[in-house]
């Protein structure tokens with residue numbers, strides 16, 4: 489039995505066990521990897537891969553996709569997907585001491601377990617996936633944990649990462665819901681919600697303070713501190729505003745690789761930077777999460793796209 493046919497029988501098992509008529513299906517996604525498809529009563533849709541508990545698609549019924557996905561993304565065990573909402577955990581960015589460990593942690597590179605599908609009280613389809621500490625994770629991060637990602641599709645797409653310390657020792661981590669947004673043209677969008685906030689420009693390791701709303705016209709990689717605020721991407725050419733509402737996060741990361749860095753990434757098209765921007769709901773650098781045994785923390789982002797027609 490080849491891996492695809494095995495995944496086909498696995499997918500039909502998951503479909504039998506978890507599908508909900510007209511709102512939740514489990515299908516073969518890219519490279520035959522299992523994907524959960526949510527559809528609500530308005531016809532909005534969202535796709536979530538069990539690989540990395542990774543939201544790869546969100547599209548309101550009357551709009552262009554809200555999330556961006558590279559045409560060059562990998563869909564392979566052990567590799568991150570380029571686009572959507574990568575779950576960066578239990579460290580954000582490069583590992584603080586071991587360069588041999590994957591950037592942004594291991595959660596996005598591992599298969600998660602489909603635990604439960606449901607329809608919430610106002611008709612929102614919902615899926616919950618889990619990842620528990622294992623031999624593979626303990627080799628990279630010596631702590632016992634239960635991680636859960638819950639995604640629901642109402643008037644907004646809600647994505648939440650909850651982590652429980654199931655061990656005997658306290659631990660701390662950094663993380664991000666590293667959302668990639670689909671924009672008409674990066675040079676025409678305006679980002680609000682970060683005005684007057686201090687940030688670290690990681691390109692030059694210098695601190696700055698945001699003056700007014702943010703426009704992006706070159707490589708940008710900034711970690712904004714002490715902000716719980718909602719960010720808004722105003723996209724005049726797509727005639728919409730994307731609201732990025734967060735909870736459990738006090739840092740926001742803004743990233744666009746621009747041309748030179750795009751050319752250095754083999755899972756990112758040379759010109760794809762023009763149609764995307766990352767606004768990441770983070771617990772980055774000093775904004776780490778500390779959990780005593782038995783404690784739990786939730787990082788949540790709600791994405792809501794408002795048509796300006």
Ligand code: TA6
Nearest residue numbers: 568581591592709741742743766
């Ligand atoms: O978005 C912030 C950032 O840390 C950037 O520095 C860039 O590396 C980006 O994440 C993408 O990281 P990745 O490991 O997914 O290529």
